Amino acid sequence: MLIKKKILIVDDEASFGKLVKMNLEDTGEYEVRAESKGAQAIPAAREFKPDFILLDIVMPDMDGGEVAQQLKEDKDLKNIPIGFLTALVRDYEATPKGDSIAGHPFIAKPVTVSQLTAFLKKHIINR
Amino acid sequence: MDEKRIKVLLIEDSVFDTKLIKDLCRESCSNQFELDQRENLSEAFKALKEKNFDLILLDLTLPEAEGLETLAKVNGRYPRIPIIVLTRTDDETLALKSVSMGAQDYLIKGQVDGVILKRSIRYGIERKQMEEELRKHRENLEELVAARTVELIESNKQLMQEISKRNSAENSLQAAFNQLKEARAQLIQAEKMEIVGRLASGIAHEVKNPLAIILQGMEYLARKIPSQQEDLATTFKFMAEAVNRADNIVKGMLDFSGVSLVERQSQEIIPIVEKSLVLMKHSFDLNHIEVIRDFKDNLPQVNVDKNKIEQVFLNLFENAVQAMAKGGKLKVRIWAEKVSENDEWVGKRKEDVFHPGEEIIKMEIEDTGTGIPENLLDKVFDPFFTTKRSIGGTGLGLSIVRSIMEMHQGKIKIINKQGGSGVQVVIWFKTEPRGG
Numbered sequence: 098m099l100i101k102k103k104i105l106i107v108d109d110e111a112s113f114g115k116l117v118k119m120n121l122e123d124t125g126e127y128e129v130r131a132e133s134k135g136a137q138a139i140p141a142a143r144e145f146k147p148d149f150i151l152l153d154i155v156m157p158d159m160d161g162g163e164v165a166q167q168l169k170e171d172k173d174l175k176n177i178p179i180g181f182l183t184a185l186v187r188d189y190e191a192t193p194k195g196d197s198i199a200g201h202p203f204i205a206k207p208v209t210v211s212q213l214t215a216f217l218k219k220h221i222i223n224r
Numbered sequence: 225m226d227e228k229r230i231k232v233l234l235i236e237d238s239v240f241d242t243k244l245i246k247d248l249c250r251e252s253c254s255n256q257f258e259l260d261q262r263e264n265l266s267e268a269f270k271a272l273k274e275k276n277f278d279l280i281l282l283d284l285t286l287p288e289a290e291g292l293e294t295l296a297k298v299n300g301r302y303p304r305i306p307i308i309v310l311t312r313t314d315d316e317t318l319a320l321k322s323v324s325m326g327a328q329d330y331l332i333k334g335q336v337d338g339v340i341l342k343r344s345i346r347y348g349i350e351r352k353q354m355e356e357e358l359r360k361h362r363e364n365l366e367e368l369v370a371a372r373t374v375e376l377i378e379s380n381k382q383l384m385q386e387i388s389k390r391n392s393a394e395n396s397l398q399a400a401f402n403q404l405k406e407a408r409a410q411l412i413q414a415e416k417m418e419i420v421g422r423l424a425s426g427i428a429h430e431v432k433n434p435l436a437i438i439l440q441g442m443e444y445l446a447r448k449i450p451s452q453q454e455d456l457a458t459t460f461k462f463m464a465e466a467v468n469r470a471d472n473i474v475k476g477m478l479d480f481s482g483v484s485l486v487e488r489q490s491q492e493i494i495p496i497v498e499k500s501l502v503l504m505k506h507s508f509d510l511n512h513i514e515v516i517r518d519f520k521d522n523l524p525q526v527n528v529d530k531n532k533i534e535q536v537f538l539n540l541f542e543n544a545v546q547a548m549a550k551g552g553k554l555k556v557r558i559w560a561e562k563v564s565e566n567d568e569w570v571g572k573r574k575e576d577v578f579h580p581g582e583e584i585i586k587m588e589i590e591d592t593g594t595g596i597p598e599n600l601l602d603k604v605f606d607p608f609f610t611t612k613r614s615i616g617g618t619g620l621g622l623s624i625v626r627s628i629m630e631m632h633q634g635k636i637k638i639i640n641k642q643g644g645s646g647v648q649v650v651i652w653f654k655t656e657p658r659g660g
Contacts, residue, residue, distance in 0.1 A: 110433050116440035123447060155429060184432030206436035207471055210443050 101128045102221055105147035107138045107164060108182065109156040113206075117151075120210045127217075135159030139167055142174050149221050154183040165201060178220055182206060231275065232345065234261040235268045235298070236283040236310070241333060245281065245310075245341075252338025257345070265294060272302055279345055279352075280305055284322065285312045285333070292321060299326040306352035308344055328352060416606075420623075424477035431474050439467050476620035488632070490525045490656050493533075493558065493585055500537035501556075504545070512551030513544075520559040523585055524655035532628045536636075539621045540589055540649055546612065547593025547647060555590040560655065569635045569652060577633050578652065587651040595640045595647055604638055 104127050108114045114131030121127040130145045132138060135156045142150060150168065152161035161181055168174045181203035204216045232249075236242045242261050249257050260275070262268040271277075282298060284291035291311075299307060309322045309330040319330040328348035331341065446460045501508075501515060508515055544554050563570045565580040578584060596604060603609045605626045610619035622638075629636045635652040 110437060113433065113437045113440060116437060116444055120440055120444050120447075123444070184429045184436065206432045207439040207467060208436060209439060 099126065101126060102149065102217070103127070103145060103147040104129045104149050104151060104217065105132065105138070105142055105145055106130070106151040106182070107132045107135060107141075107156070107161070108151075108153035109133055109135075109158075110153070117213070121214070121217075124210070124214060126214070135161070135164045138164045139171065139174070142168065142177065147177060149217055150177055150179045151182045152179060154181055180204065180216065180220055182208070229258045230256055230278045230345065230349065231258045232260070232279045232281060233268060233271055233275075233277040234259060234281045234283075235263075235265065235294075236261060236281070237263045238283070238285070241283065241285070241310070244333065248336060248338045248341050252342045256342070265297065268298070269301065272305075277305055279349055280307045281310055281345075282307050282327075283310045284318070284330075285310070292318075292325065295322055295325055295327060304352070304356060306348040308348050420477065424474075428474045428478055431470065435467050435471055435474075439464070442467075473620065476624065487529050487531075488527050489530065490527050491530065493523060493526050493528075493587075493653065494519055496528070496530055496533050497537055497556065497558065497587075500534050500541060503534075503538060504541045507542075507545050508554070511545050511548060513548055514553045516553055516555045518555065518557040518559075523558065523560050524583060524658050526585060526632075526653045527656055528632050528653070529628075532631070536625045536628050536651075539625045543621065544589065544591040544593065544647070547591050547595075552592035552646075553590075554592075555588070557588040557590075558585065560585050563652075568637075577635065577654070583655055583658075585653040585655055587649075587653070589649040589651070590641060590646060592644070592646045595645045596638070598640070601638065601640070 104121060106114045106117055106129060108117075108131070111131070111133040114133060118129040118131045121129045130141060130147070132141050136159050138150070138152070138159075152164055154161035161183070165179050165181075168177065168179060179201045181201055183203055184206040202216070202220055204212065208216075234242065234245055236245065246259060246261070249259050260271060260277075262271050268280075272280075280298060280302070282295060284295065295307065295309065303326070306328045307326065309319070309327045310333055311318060311330055312333050314332050314335075322330055328351055329344045331344055442460055442463055446457070449456050451457070497519075507513075541554070548554070560583055562581055562583050563578050565572070567578075570576065570578045570580055570582075572579065600609075600611070605622050606619075608619035608623075626636055629651065633654050635650075637650050639648050639650070640646070641648045
């Protein structure tokens with residue numbers, strides 16, 4: 098039986114997080130938890146123990162960069178791979194030469210489900 | 225008052241008449257007149273040459289025509305000496321004729337006494353003097369008029385010079401004004417660009433988020449509906465296309481604002497053009513467009529960001545294709561040239577991009593399409609200006625093209641082709657020094 102990958106998505110656009118959860122879970126390959134506040138990322142990660150964390154960058158309470166920083170400083174969570182999901186960059190900037198933001202890969206919104214699963218597969222396998 | 229004796233020349237062939245006149249003179253005023261007599265005209269002229277006479281007494285007692293002819297001759301040669309005509313008959317017509325021909329008076333022999341002669345001579349001289357003064361006056365006046373005319377011509381010339389000076393001053397003022405206007409337009413343009421740039425990233429974020437939600441939501445719904453419902457599938461397809469279009473606008477804006485991040489390298493221009501043409505080949509073939517290359521050899525290198533310049537060419541070729549929906553010809557010319565002072569975009573000031581004598585690469589891209597309505601020509605580079613909204617135009621293509629050219633200190637303009645329809649794009653690139 099296939100072991101579902103656990104994905105934590107933190108995006109202040111709650112509806113986006115929820116739709117990504119539904120779409121990814123519909124593939125049968127993922128189990129997703131969606132959070133809409135940056136500050137909830139750490140407690141949710143502790144509890145959910147995800148295989149990958151998708152972080153929005155621009156969030157009102159705590160931005161994705163800060164969340165990533167805190168995750169890296171947490172001895173239990175620092176090994177969980179992180180990817181940014183952001184409306185700030187263009188998609189083709191995310192692909193060539195393994196470009197990254199603060200050492201993490203990123204993918205640009207809007208994104209299709211297949212683009213997103215390809216992104217996840219690439220970075221979870223590379224763990 | 226008569227200290228000076230009046231010198232009178234009598235031209236008279238008759239001895240009798242001579243004696244008569246001499247007697248009359250002696251009788252009335254012998255001390256006032258100095259009378260010389262000559263028998264004919266040639267003798268008279270000799271005498272006139274030797275001595276300054278004050279008056280001539282001319283006998284007209286010859287056949288009429290001959291007499292008047294004599295008068296004309298004497299008057300013609302000595303116009304300043306008053307002439308009194310002597311006749312034998314009281315002939316009014318002859319008398320009037322001789323006066324009209326210049327004689328001061330006429331006297332009828334036999335009716336003249338000393339007093340009349342004396343008076344006639346005096347009046348004759350006085351009248352002649354007055355005529356003379358009048359004549360001098362007139363001549364003087366003419367001289368004055370001539371002098372004034374010369375002065376007027378001179379001042380007119382100066383005036384013309386001043387007018388032409390003023391005209392050229394006005395022209396250079398106008399030129400300066402135009403430059404100022406141009407600079408102002410460029411400033412406004414630059415400011416617009418900056419605002420668009422600043423807005424772009426903000427808008428990108430605010431628009432991309434809802435687009436992301438719509439796209440995810442649509443994919444979810446599309447999976448949930450039965451696949452045989454064709455109209456629903458079509459609807460989703462349309463919506464996905466709309467999302468894609470909106471996303472392209474935002475991407476275009478980001479391209480436009482992010483254009484300052486250029487990675488320039490010294491390289492050949494032609495391979496970049498060729499690559500862009502290859503990328504467009506499918507589109508050219510599909511629309512029956514023939515590409516005509518006119519590339520000169522031995523071009524200097526350009527220092528450009530290959531990807532950005534490729535973006536410029538792709539944009540321009542794409543526009544050309546859209547303008548030639550029914551097929552046509554795309555002509556691409558590339559050559560190097562030393563620009564001169566009179567060329568557009570060339571100036572001597574430090575801030576001018578191109579300087580006289582500088583070698584540049586010029587490029588012309590011509591299509592045989594529909595051309596651009598004249599009233600829209602100056603808008604084509606404006607962000608969001610498009611006539612192709614219905615087919616997905618964002619109105620950012622040419623704005624990005626121009627921004628990229630400006631980042632490379634290059635120039636671009638788009639005009640309608642002279643003679644025949646179609647558009648001509650003119651591009652100037654700065655070049656690297658040869659052999660460097």
